[in-house]
Amino acid sequence: MFNLFKRKKEDHKGSQYTSLKIREIVRETPDTVTIYFEQPEPYLEYKAGQYLTVILDINGKEERRSYSLCTSPYVDPHPGITVKRVRGGLVSNYLNDQLRPGKTIEIMKPMGHFTTDYHSQNQRHFVMIAGGSGITPIMGITKSVLINEPQSKVTLIYCSRSENEIIFKKALEDLESKYEGRLMVIHNLSQPSDSWTGLKGRLDSQKIKDILSSISYPELKQVEYFLCGPEGIMETAESTLLGMGVDSKFIHKESFYSNLEAKEEELKAAGKLAPELTREVEVILEGETYHFEVPAGKTILEAGLDHDVDMPYSCQSGLCTACRGKLLSGKVDMIEDAGLSKSEIEEGYILCCSSKPASSDVKIIIE
Numbered sequence: 431m432f433n434l435f436k437r438k439k440e441d442h443k444g445s446q447y448t449s450l451k452i453r454e455i456v457r458e459t460p461d462t463v464t465i466y467f468e469q470p471e472p473y474l475e476y477k478a479g480q481y482l483t484v485i486l487d488i489n490g491k492e493e494r495r496s497y498s499l500c501t502s503p504y505v506d507p508h509p510g511i512t513v514k515r516v517r518g519g520l521v522s523n524y525l526n527d528q529l530r531p532g533k534t535i536e537i538m539k540p541m542g543h544f545t546t547d548y549h550s551q552n553q554r555h556f557v558m559i560a561g562g563s564g565i566t567p568i569m570g571i572t573k574s575v576l577i578n579e580p581q582s583k584v585t586l587i588y589c590s591r592s593e594n595e596i597i598f599k600k601a602l603e604d605l606e607s608k609y610e611g612r613l614m615v616i617h618n619l620s621q622p623s624d625s626w627t628g629l630k631g632r633l634d635s636q637k638i639k640d641i642l643s644s645i646s647y648p649e650l651k652q653v654e655y656f657l658c659g660p661e662g663i664m665e666t667a668e669s670t671l672l673g674m675g676v677d678s679k680f681i682h683k684e685s686f687y688s689n690l691e692a693k694e695e696e697l698k699a700a701g702k703l704a705p706e707l708t709r710e711v712e713v714i715l716e717g718e719t720y721h722f723e724v725p726a727g728k729t730i731l732e733a734g735l736d737h738d739v740d741m742p743y744s745c746q747s748g749l750c751t752a753c754r755g756k757l758l759s760g761k762v763d764m765i766e767d768a769g770l771s772k773s774e775i776e777e778g779y780i781l782c783c784s785s786k787p788a789s790s791d792v793k794i795i796i797e
């Protein structure tokens with residue numbers, strides 16, 4: 431079983447931690463807010479599409495969650511995150527209901543690889559496929575492309591449930607008119623009102639193919655795909671693109687949620703996991719070596735935190751890579767590796783939040 435890490439609130443002193451003061455909170459939809467922060471000194475460095483980790487003290491316990499920046503460092507003077515409520519979710523509802531301007535919150539600085547580098551001479555077509563809160567990083571990337579690459583164009587296919595759940599509706603309309611001919615936004619609603627005239631229903635493979643074949647920018651030779659949203663939309667979009675012959679190196683993905691327990695059950699049922707035993711591991715972190723036992727059923731990160739080893743983490747579900755380490759010896763069972771690229775896995779990188787030791791000689795370095 432995976433446990434959520436409900437640690438006692440501590441002060442984190444590493445260079446990856448800082449504090450941000452809330453400047454403004456904007457309600458985007460009934461269940462989504464954007465939280466803008468004052469720029470700290472020195473300025474918060476980030477790339478469009480990265481996420482930061484909020485560290486909150488809720489009921490005396492430390493809670494961490496990852497939230498993508500919705501802003502662009504090239505356009506927006508203040509960094510911001512956009513948070514959509516998850517039903518029954520602790521932190522997303524807290525952030526929607528409990529925060530006020532002026533409050534300071536602790537964060538881990540921006541991380542993540544759902545980004546691209548920009549060059550004014552580039553001529554690229556960006557195809558963005560987003561669902562729900564998945565628009566957040568895509569908004570930052572879209573603004574950055576439009577301002578930095580005058581010859582590039584963006585097509586955004588954005589799935590929401592209904593008209594009033596479209597996040598950034600007005601901001602997207604404004605961008606479309608400001609960058610006329612360079613940004614096309616296609617909304618798809620799963621439960622629209624009767625008056626909706628746009629695309630509706632599930633975003634299936636045929637719909638994606640129809641949209642993409644109707645758009646042709648022959649002058650733009652390079653096409654980059656950015657996918658972020660619920661698992662179903664991401665899987666449909668990725669398999670459709672691969673089926674169309676798109677090279678996977680041009681498909682960038684960011685997942686917000688993974689059900690680790692269900693994945694572990696699947697792997698267990700398929701006989702792919704080592705017997706669960708208590709095993710000792712060695713972790714090298716910031717030049718210090720720690721030895722600790724990982725009790726049967728716990729992840730390496732859970733056990734490390736239980737032993738007060740200040741291992742970095744954010745999403746706790748194998749997606750964000752904040753807990754990434756390199757396996758120097760031994761074997762682990764990694765339940766979720768979605769955050770890692772194929773080459774990282776081949777090089778021996780693991781995610782401590784979703785890995786359990788599968789041999790007695792596990793040694794990991796976290797850099």
Ligand SMILES: Cc1cc2nc3c(=O)[nH]c(=O)nc-3n(C[C@H](O)[C@H](O)[C@H](O)COP(=O)(O)OP(=O)(O)OC[C@H]3O[C@@H](n4cnc5c(N)ncnc54)[C@H](O)[C@@H]3O)c2cc1C
Nearest residue numbers: 495496497498513514519520521522563566686687745749
């Ligand atoms: C890299 C990264 C970037 C992210 N960026 C954003 C962002 O920009 N905006 C945003 O709103 N969220 C984002 N998230 C998701 C966010 O980190 C939290 O997971 C989310 O807000 C839920 O936290 P919670 O405390 O409210 O729910 P929890 O209390 O952690 O969970 C409550 C219940 O809901 C389930 N659950 C949690 N999340 C989901 C989900 N997405 N879908 C279905 N069930 C779920 C849990 O398994 C649990 O049963 C991001 C996640 C990652 C990994």
Ligand code: FES
Nearest residue numbers: 744746749751783
């Ligand atoms: S904490 Fe996000 S991948 Fe492990």
